[in-house]
Amino acid sequence: MALISKYIWFDGKLLTHDKAKVPVTSHAIHYGTSVFEGIRAYWNAGNLFIFRLDEHVKRFRNSGKYYNISLRYSDKKIKKAIIDLCRKNKIKKSCYIRPFYFIGQYGINLHVTKKAPTHVAIFSFPFGDLFDKNGITACISIWRKFSDESTPTQAKMGGNYLNSILATQDAKKQGFDEAILLDKNGFVSEAPGENIFIVKKNTLITPPLSSSALDGITRRSILTFSKDLKMKTKIKNISKKELRSADEIFLSGTAAEITPIIKLEKTKIGTGRIGNVTKVVMKKYSDIVMNESKKYSKWITPVY
Template sequence: MRTKGGDFIWFDGQFVKWEEATVPVTTHALHYGTSVFEGIRAYPSKNNLHIFRLREHMERLRRSASIYSIRVDYTASELEDAAIALLKKNGIKESCYIRPMAFVGQHGIDLNVTTRSPTHAVILVFPFAKYFREEGINACISTWRRINDSSTPPMAKAAGNYLNSILATQECNRNGYHESVMLDLYGNVSEAPGENIFVVRDNKIYTPHVGCSALDGITRDTAIIIARSLGYDVIERPISRTELYMANEIFLTGTAAEITAIVNLDGRAVGNGKEGNITNQVRVTYSKIVSAEITKYSGWLTPVW
């Protein structure tokens, strides 16, 4: 964090002042990346603040932790309650980002992490608005391949996985792009460094299935449900690099990115070089859902106040 978020952080069941939420330099997660996390958004409505798909995020945090035998001493429900209480403690009523984490503490320097290893759970929150430009972004195909399930589980939202994403992001930024698109080990489209990807061709929507080293994203799932409710076919399958250049539209999905169009890829305009109609429909519907304007999906929203 470059700047301070809320005044308090939830740390192992207690509210701790932001400046006092510290760990020893010998913390195992600092040395070996033994940490899992989530990114969750909360949005203001006319009379409340709603956390989007809170239960699904907390359940995925626990699943990610289980892959690495990182013990989480709190149920999904307890973590949900902690997140709500933290927002209230900090008096937050604006658009914000919630970051829960579970990590290995004073385990020692060996790598044999087990469910008996000491662990910690943390939730922090900070104000957050737009991550990317609403009008769309420029992207490039990264030369760095996405991690593969044969070496590191891509479906676990583990901190160490994002070293791979950092390399791809550094590369695209050096070359003047906003974001990159990563291919999997076999050369098929996987995802962006922090987002899932969708391709629109001939009024059909395609997205890589999770077997292409893609994270099983919660915003990805949301976009699929929205698109199908709008009457579009959504097909999960391998997507070749060339299909990106032939796409009518391309968009990314993620907690931070929400729904963001890629309007230029590798210096080539995607479609007419502007956000496409289908992307716009999905994005606008998503915005209405998270701000509690569409009651059909109210089950995805957890009120804070």
């Protein structure tokens, strides 16, 4: 793991690591009452470009609402904090930015209400590829993705990610790079930290949110820009059989960006190499995040 940048934004101040601390009695450590986002910023042509900052900040606030956990700063203040953090750390490399807020108050029987005090922190670190962009292997997880009947699937909460951790542990134990989780009805849901797309005859197909998939910002971006590529898109339930017989499969997410899956358990997907449709989607995504696409410069916030 790369080194975390020197300064951390903590409750309105830019502090060095040693000063940004919370007590071990904090509620979030015990019960997972933390809310987080993952954002990327790309260094290109002498500037740092934050991808879809507005969308991330909107989801950041919204995630907490499912649990009555309050974000005590305005969207404007959070966006400024993220930009200030990048500037203070003089970031001149593509990086990952992690904002989070959490209940810091002590109380083993604390009733969580909007009034419960929260801390907000933001840190960043240089970040390249999460996965091998030439393609990865995956398996269908023994763990099912949780559904809205038990925990809100659209909330990016610390506690929710225990399901992802189990699925990842299982996949790695079996020697695969990544897991694919099925929803409660046995349809494809998503990966532990990524949405999934299959390609069938030049159509991009992705599961609906009712399959417990997160409303991913990368997923949404692909569904928008694929129109420019003259690709058809479909949001529909995907069975295991359809997944196995897909022409191509790729994952989408802030950290994973667009990552091809070239082998699913023992089955080669397509030719067993990155498919042509996936290649085109990867190139378009890369152009957009690097701010090399005029049409989508509205998705970019320059830091400098």
